[in-house]
Amino acid sequence: MENLYIHTAQLYDADPREVFSADIPFYLDRAKRLGGRVLELACGTGRITIPLAREGVEIWGLDYSKSMLEVLEKKLQKLSTESRQHLHTVYGDMTDFSLSEKFKLIFIPFRSFQSLETDEQALQCLSAVHNHLEEDGQFIINVFKPIKKLGAWWVDPAENLDYESVLESGEHVTRHSIRKRVDTERRLLFTDFIYRLDQDGELVQEFHDSIRLRYFYGDDIRRLITSSGFTIDEEYGWYDGNSVQDGREFIFVCRKSTGI
Ligand SMILES: C[S@@+](CC[C@H](N)C(=O)[O-])C[C@H]1O[C@@H](n2cnc3c(N)ncnc32)[C@H](O)[C@@H]1O
Incomplete structure (x- = not known):
């Protein structure tokens, strides 16, 4: 399992892009409207979990990366006792938890x-979600929207700048990615991340991690969701409620199907 950000978890929160903040009010609104416990x-580092706990949401956050959870724990120390009491962290695998x-x-x-x-891992995860969701609960899942049929076009061995940002310490950070390889049969994207820290123009440190992401076409993910006992009630392409046609993401709002 590669996507555990072992070397770069401490830099994960430096991302200044809109995609890294636009979803927080969306999940907060859903949690408040539904009331009750949230999972x-x-x-990860609690990017969404912590703001929800701060707003009084009773929330559990589960992750399989000790490095990401360590960052979350450090951030918890800065929270008020009351907010901390709303947040429960769980070290676990989303394909197999109870x-x-x-x-x-x-x-x-x-x-x-x-x-x-x-598909097997995806279905195991969806089954665990089904087991933990209240009968009248909501399940929301986001994946990125594929731009076109996956192929060799996706690979790019050059370093591309994803973003640059400034850390609390005052250091300047850049993240580049390399689209290293694609497996079109298993529909997997292999990406390397390179973070560079510099101060006054001098390189201070460099960190690398690799991730693998599955490329889901819309109908694949819809089939996985609906075959796991869920009905998709709403689909969005962005967190402002934009349609899937016009947006860059897939955001599916689901409930348990009745009668199964
Ligand atoms: C892109 S980060 C998202 C973190 C956070 N949800 C956010 O929105 O910022 C992906 C997270 O998935 C976690 N992850 C990957 N596979 C997992 C698994 N099987 N079970 C639990 N967590 C997993 C990684 O450790 C990482 O923290």
């Missing part, structure tokens, strides 16, 4: 579901 699968609570809202944000490389 975020693959919560919690004693059931949830009104379960969500898998920011394309984390694409870390699951096979």
Whole structure:
């Protein structure tokens, strides 16, 4: 399993792009409207989990990366006691977990579901979600929208700048990615991330991680969701409610199907 950000978790939150903040009010609004307990699968550093806990949402965050959870734990130390009491962290695998609570809202944000490389893993995850969702609960899942049929065109061995940003320490950080390889049969994208820290123009440190993401076509992911006992009620292409046709993402809002 590669997508655990072992070398770069401490830099994960430096991302200044809109895609890294636009989803927070969306999930907060859903959590508030539904009320009750919330579970975020693959919560990472708590980018979304923490703002929801701050707003009084009773939230569980589950992740399989000790490095990401360590960053989350450090951030928790800066929270008020009250907000901390709303947040429960779980070290676990989203394809195989068993919690004693059931949830009104379960969500898998920011394309984390694409870390699951096979249909089998995806279905195991969806089955665990089904088991933990209240009968009248909501399940929300996001993956990126494919731009066209996957092929060799996707590979680009050059370093491309994803973003640059400034850390609290004052250091300047850049993240580049290399689209290293594609497996068109298994529909997997292999990407390297390179983070560089510099101060006053001098390179201070460099960190590398690799990730593998599954490329889902719309109908594949819809089939996986609906064959797992869910009905898709709403589909969006962005967090402002934009349509799938016009947006860059797939955001599916689902509920348990009745009568199965
Ligand atoms: C792109 S990050 C998203 C983190 C956070 N949800 C956010 O929106 O910023 C993907 C996360 O998925 C986690 N992950 C990958 N596979 C997982 C699995 N099988 N079970 C739980 N977490 C997993 C990684 O450790 C990482 O924290």
